[in-house]
Amino acid sequence: MHSERDTLVIPPADMAAVDRDAADSGISSLGLMERAGQAVAAAALRRFPGALRFVVLCGPGNNGGDGYVAARALSAAGADVAVFALGDPARLAGDAAAMSSAWAGAAAPLQDFRPETGDVVIDALFGAGLARDLPEAALRAVEAVGTLALPVVAVDLPSGVDGRTGAVLGAAFKAAMTVTFVCRKPGHLLMPGRSLCGTVEVFDIGIPARILMRHSRHIRLNSPAIWGGALPAAGQAAHKYTRGHLAVFSGPATATGAARLSAAAGLCAGAGLVTLLSPEPALAANAAQLTAVMLKEVDGEEDLSRLLEDRRLAAFVLGPGFGDMERARAYVRRIAEAGRRLVLDADGITAFRDAPEALFPLFAEGAPRLVLTPHDGEFARLFPDLAEDGTLSKIDRAQQAAARSHAVVVLKGADTVIASPDGRALVNDNAPPWLATAGSGDVLAGIVGAHLAQGMPAFEAAASAVWRHGEAGRIAGEGLTAEDLPAAIPPWPRP
Numbered sequence: 001m002h003s004e005r006d007t008l009v010i011p012p013a014d015m016a017a018v019d020r021d022a023a024d025s026g027i028s029s030l031g032l033m034e035r036a037g038q039a040v041a042a043a044a045l046r047r048f049p050g051a052l053r054f055v056v057l058c059g060p061g062n063n064g065g066d067g068y069v070a071a072r073a074l075s076a077a078g079a080d081v082a083v084f085a086l087g088d089p090a091r092l093a094g095d096a097a098a099m100s101s102a103w104a105g106a107a108a109p110l111q112d113f114r115p116e117t118g119d120v121v122i123d124a125l126f127g128a129g130l131a132r133d134l135p136e137a138a139l140r141a142v143e144a145v146g147t148l149a150l151p152v153v154a155v156d157l158p159s160g161v162d163g164r165t166g167a168v169l170g171a172a173f174k175a176a177m178t179v180t181f182v183c184r185k186p187g188h189l190l191m192p193g194r195s196l197c198g199t200v201e202v203f204d205i206g207i208p209a210r211i212l213m214r215h216s217r218h219i220r221l222n223s224p225a226i227w228g229g230a231l232p233a234a235g236q237a238a239h240k241y242t243r244g245h246l247a248v249f250s251g252p253a254t255a256t257g258a259a260r261l262s263a264a265a266g267l268c269a270g271a272g273l274v275t276l277l278s279p280e281p282a283l284a285a286n287a288a289q290l291t292a293v294m295l296k297e298v299d300g301e302e303d304l305s306r307l308l309e310d311r312r313l314a315a316f317v318l319g320p321g322f323g324d325m326e327r328a329r330a331y332v333r334r335i336a337e338a339g340r341r342l343v344l345d346a347d348g349i350t351a352f353r354d355a356p357e358a359l360f361p362l363f364a365e366g367a368p369r370l371v372l373t374p375h376d377g378e379f380a381r382l383f384p385d386l387a388e389d390g391t392l393s394k395i396d397r398a399q400q401a402a403a404r405s406h407a408v409v410v411l412k413g414a415d416t417v418i419a420s421p422d423g424r425a426l427v428n429d430n431a432p433p434w435l436a437t438a439g440s441g442d443v444l445a446g447i448v449g450a451h452l453a454q455g456m457p458a459f460e461a462a463a464s465a466v467w468r469h470g471e472a473g474r475i476a477g478e479g480l481t482a483e484d485l486p487a488a489i490p491p492w493p494r495p
């Protein structure tokens, strides 16, 4: 399990500020580069002991500097090493120039690189400083290495991956392994960057935590290390009501399955009681398929108001299969006015597509009580401007949406981002690809609802739900259907 420091994620621009602070406090930047390059060489030798030749591709900045150190260390270890440089090494500056001079071997132009079977490529072309699409010579190298399917060890990031957004600029190496320094960068976690990094190894090159924390924007990898303590301890005498009562709204008679999936997941995730709230025409369909989940008729705002008199009903899930947009908006208003907690998913989100400004003020007071769980398409309905802004990373989009909506935003995908109105954001990385299946989102909404019902703060409730959902996907295994997921939800992890 991760330590808290292991979960830190710092964007490249902030990382540059960390480097400056480290230098100001007397830490030698040349020493940092030396340790970085040595770490790369050690990792490459450990992972590829049978390499016939290590080909080190060095770029025009400090990433290239790390490459020259790695070349020297690999050579000192007895490996066969060839260095190819992008640009004239004589034009390198600062630490990179010093490390290039300390490399005793030759450095041929990158254009001369002809990959051979048995090569292991150390990609030190670009890291945090990649500012635009890869230049022509680098594109050709990416293509040639890809053609032979040579293993690549990326220094800091696979060249071509934008460390801030995870986007590919022109093209990018597909690495078997990425050795990065200090902490992860967003590009290691956000797609498609994550899929190009291979195994990510993070090396502590000696920058003290106090400097890191000064520049951390509270972006982290989603891990039990962050929220493991957020589950209120249920005492020996825990009563089902003290473990929370969750209510899930059913859709019409023709669309009841989604809500039942949410309800079942809520029960398996630890809610003491779960009630499905069903319109009258759907009662029979629901009753035929429920056992532990209770069923209650709610067929309009008056029914709901009466129900809300029961203070034990702590949290609601609205959206999966719900269908009726006007009723969705009315129910959301009632729940907000009654001070309850709400997971708004699927149709519940779409119901506010033309009037998001009618939703956001409803939950503006006090601690966050609303959790929005959109996929990209639903996100664009509530936040069209953020969805269209190509300069924003997925983390930026979720953070800005959370601040605007006063909601915890769970922006779903292979790289789900969970953001809080207070600026915290987590990137999730434990979801297997086969979790993207029909009904999977309904299950997630139910788990979030169960956590809210148990009294967890909304951000922790959502983050832990995303993680348990991912674990459930792993446990249920490839070929799962959403029906398999509730029973596969793992117990609450203790940090």
Ligand SMILES: NC(=O)C1=CN([C@@H]2O[C@H](COP(=O)(O)OP(=O)(O)OC[C@H]3O[C@@H](n4cnc5c(N)ncnc54)[C@H](OP(=O)(O)O)[C@@H]3O)[C@@H](O)[C@H]2O)[C@@H](O)CC1
Binding pocket: 015, 019, 032, 033, 036, 059, 060, 061, 062, 063, 064, 065, 066, 125, 126, 127, 128, 129, 130, 131, 132, 133, 134, 135, 155, 156, 157, 181, 182, 205
């Ligand atoms: N604390 C740490 O984490 C430590 C980090 N360290 C290492 O430093 C790395 C960051 O170094 P960096 O800032 O020099 O950036 P880097 O990626 O080498 O590229 C910048 C150069 O590329 C150029 N350039 C950019 N895009 C281009 C393009 N498309 N086509 C052509 N040129 C392009 C750009 O030129 P410019 O944009 O100014 O014209 C500039 O010359 C980091 O990834 C890690 O490996 C360690 O050494 C020690 C501690």
Ligand SMILES: [K+]
Binding pocket: 063, 123, 124, 125, 126, 127, 154, 155, 156, 157, 158, 159
């Ligand atoms: K690189």
